[in-house]
Amino acid sequence: MKFQIKNESKRRIRMHMSVYRMSYVQADTLQYFLTELSCVNQVKVNDQTCDVTVYYSGEKADRQDMLKKLQTFHYEDVEVPEHFIQNSGRALNAEYQDKLVWNVAFHYARKWFLPAPLNACYNTVAAIPYVVKGLKCLCNRKIEVPVLDGTAIGVSVIRGDYATAGSVMFLLGIGEILEEWTHKKSVGDLARSMSLHVEKVWMKQDETEVLTDSSKIQKGDRIVVHMGNVIPFDGTVTEGEGMVNQASLTGESVAVRKSSGAGVFAGTVLEEGELTIQVTAIGGGSRYEQVVKMIEESEKLKSGLESKAEHLADRLVPWTLGGTALTYLLTRNVTRTLSVLMVDFSCALKMAMPISVLYAIHEAGTHHITVKGGKFLEAVAEADTIVFDKTGTLTKAKPTVVKVVSFDGRSEDELLRIAACLEEHFPHSMAKAVVHAAQERGLEHEEMHSRVEYVVAHGISSSVEDKKVIIGSYHFVFEDEKTVIPEDKREILENLPQEYSHLYMAIEGKLSAVICIEDPLRPEAADVIRELKKAGISKVVMMTGDNEHTAKAIAEKVGIDEFYAEVLPGDKAKFVEKEKAAGRKVIMTGDGINDSPALSASDAGIAISDGAELAREIADITISADDLYQILILKQISDRLMRRIRKNYHSIVGINSTLIALGVFGIIQPTTSALMHNTSTLLISLGSMRKLL
Known part of the structure; x- marks a missing residue:
């Protein structure tokens, strides 16, 4: 593909692709292709301008390699996972941009070119759903936001003030589009960050387990999931028994027993046991949809302050209606009364607070x-x-094996090979260190052991060539399993270097090796x-x-x-x-x-x-x-989010109280009151989308 480099700075390059136009699918394909390059950290593809911004690791060779690959790029050569395109969010943004433009264009075209009588008829018909919604709310014995909206619009129509009614409905419509767009986009971003990223799985071929790329798994394949690992695909259990934690989907923390014939879902975790699963669905689409549903329905999304703001918003509606009635009783002025009715604390509280939280979560995501x-x-x-x-x-996160001390005459390589064969099934950093050391020494091993049993916080038990092998902590190997130490090796055991962490391995009840691991x-x-x-x-x-x-x-x-x-x-x-x-x-x-x-x-x-x-x-x-500084970033984002929520609360109460006062004293008209209220709500909501750091 041909392109032009528009500008470049350290670790960032912006290019214009030499194409007439770019479809959503083409933009997503290009984004996926660039994202998959090892040197690329972040990619932004604009399908409308055909511009691409790439953030990459700072090496000159990486830059050259990326540009060379981009030159040979063709859309049809890239296999993009179906769920990547389906859930990219690009179509969603275009949909809401079109909605926004259409609403603004239609409103002003109607206002400027439609004759006044027809405009009045249109606004009267358009007002009916708002009034009906408000009446339904009252029938359900609730006095909430729809009551305020329906009353304000209905009274304006009855008075013949069709311009005010039309303006209020227009502003409410724009606010709803922006709120819905922001919410869906933020939830989508969050769901994508929470979706599965499982690269390797154990596939069962005959009676052997083979470590395979997850992208190569097809429907009908059998995979083996060991204790402590995530279940990567939806499927049906064909062998084994285990306890599955489904909290990521159901919110229920109690593990559920699964045995032959039971269905399991991608993203759940096997807490105990071992399962062989026949895959019934591949790709991340179902998992993505489940996460979106969980986010939208779960109370976890709401902070305490956010929930308080929502409850306060609903409680303020009767006070607003009461203030409206009191203003009319004292002034007998319908215009001033409407000015109070046009101001709604709850609208701003309910819109700005969730947006603040969602954008804080989104910003945290940009810091991984x-x-x-x-x-x-x-x-x-x-x-x-x-x-x-x-x-x-x-x-x-990457401890390394310093040495292997033999206690039974076997070579270091042979002992490390046995240890790696057991440890590769479990995702602890110590286990990874053993497996990595075996790989570095070129020690290949087939699945030469029987079923592996993992004892939480202690170690692993299995059998190799019909001999029981255990590996784990001192407590597990010597105190629980009563392992015997060779008499002539006791001094070696006692003089092991204390600066290292130790993994103990025993075969047939006798100490065979101690693996010394440097954990810097x-x-x-x-x-x-x-x-x-x-x-x-x-x-x-x-x-x-x-x-x-x-x-x-x-x-x-x-x-x-x-x-x-x-x-x-x-x-x-x-x-x-x-x-x-x-x-x-x-x-x-x-x-x-x-x-x-x-x-x-x-x-x-x-x-x-x-x-x-x-x-x-x-x-x-x-x-x-990568580093623990992210905990500090998380703390800063959290602290600033709480400050923003409190600031938004004070701003909303202050601005709306001022608007009510100005309306009561006749300084501003109802249309102006509605415009300023909705404008302030949108500005506060847009301000909630600013970066916290």
């Missing part, structure tokens, strides 16, 4: 932070305690904790299953107030519950299956994006694994 509702942003803003897991959270501290950890304390977090706690010596060293380096070593998942959750009972607001941050109970118990649970799927699904917020 996924937030599942405004409630959790409010919890982060109010939090005074934060609890950190150690491994993969305060320490780097994140360089930004100390700064982040220091800044969190400045931002109002008064208590910082670290809880880890690691030993006391390692935990103490980490705590001293990063400035932790309290630390707890060798804790179990239940201990973390109990600590969170105890803090909440003491009246504190608690944030929990973790990445593993063992962190899930505490993530669920906290006021706001934050999961690391490359941690266990179960942790990510249960958590209220997910941050990328």
Whole structure:
């Protein structure tokens, strides 16, 4: 494809594509193609101007490679997932832009060119639905916004003031379009960020499990889902039994038992057991629609302040009607009375508050932070305690194997190969370190073990060549499983370097290997904790299953107030519950299956994006694994959102009270009152769309 580079700055390039026009599908295809390039961070494609803006990693070679690939780009050569085009949001934006333009053009064309009698007839007919809606509200014994709208428009028509009635209906229509557009766009953006991104799955071929790209899975294929992993496709269980957490779709946190013949859904997580599933639906469309439905229906979307604003809005309607009646009784002036009626506190409160929350969630998404509702942003803003897991959270997400100490005469490579074969089924950072070390040494392994059993926070149990193999923590291997240490190797075990984390592996009840893993501290950890304390977090706690010596060293380096070593998942959750009972607001941050109970118990649970799927699904917020500074960004967004909501509330009350006063004293006419009220509502709502940072 031919293109021209219009302008360029550091890590950003804007190009004009040399085409006459670009359809929505073509724009989405080009966006997908560029997004899939490894060097590209963000892409914006404007289908109307045919301009493309690309943000990329700063290497010169990456830029050249991207431009070279773009030159050879053809729409028909790119296979775009169906759900990507269906849910891109491009058609939605065009639909509402057209609605907006058509409404404005029709209103002014009718006003300027339609004869006055016909205009009066049109406004009278158009007023009927508003009046009927208001009457229905009264019949249901509710005095809410439709009553105000119906009364204002109806009284204007009865008085013969068709221009005022027409203007009010026009402004209400524009407001509804903007509100609906903003809400759908924000929900769509949020749903896309929450949709599944599962790259690899275990596909069952005969009796062997093969790690396969999820894009290659077809309907009818059988996949195996291990404990702690997300279910990537809708399907039917053909083998196995397990407990499935469906909170991401139903909001219900209690896991549901699934066995042969039961249906399972994409995005749910297997908490216990192992399932073989026959795929019945591929692609992310169904998952996307389910997430949209969940977002739109769930009370999770609403922060406490937002809900209070909505309830207050409904409670203010009777007062507005009462003020209208009082104004008429005191002044006997219909014009002044209508001026009060045209002003509606609830309209602005109900429009501006949700938009503020949705845009805060959207802005968090631009920083690679996924937030599942405004409630959790409010919890982060109010939090005074934060609890950190150690491994993969305060320490780097990619620990590395330093050495393998053999205790049974087998070679290091052979022991590492066995360990990797077991560990590759589980998404913990320690497990990934073992698998990565085996890959680096070129140690290939077939599925040489039987069914793998994962014991939460302890380790893994399986059998290789009919011999029982376990791998995990000291507590699991020696205390629970009563593993025997060879007499001549006790000194080696006692003198293992304490600066490393240790994974113990036993075969047939005898210690075979200790894998020493370096788990370096994140360089930004100390700064982040220091800044969190400045931002109002008064208590910082670290809880880890690691030993006391390692935990103490980490705590001293990063400035932790309290630390707890060798804790179990239940201990973390109990600590969170105890803090909440003491009246504190608690944030929990973790990445593993063992962190899930505490993530669920906290006021706001934050999961690391490359941690266990179960942790990510249960958590209220997910941050990328790049650095912990995103927690500070999240805190800043949350604090500023709460300030914006309070500011919006004061602005709405102040502006509308002033308009009512001006109307009562006859300074402004009803049309002016309606125009200024609707204009201020739109301006406050548009102001709520501004970036918080």
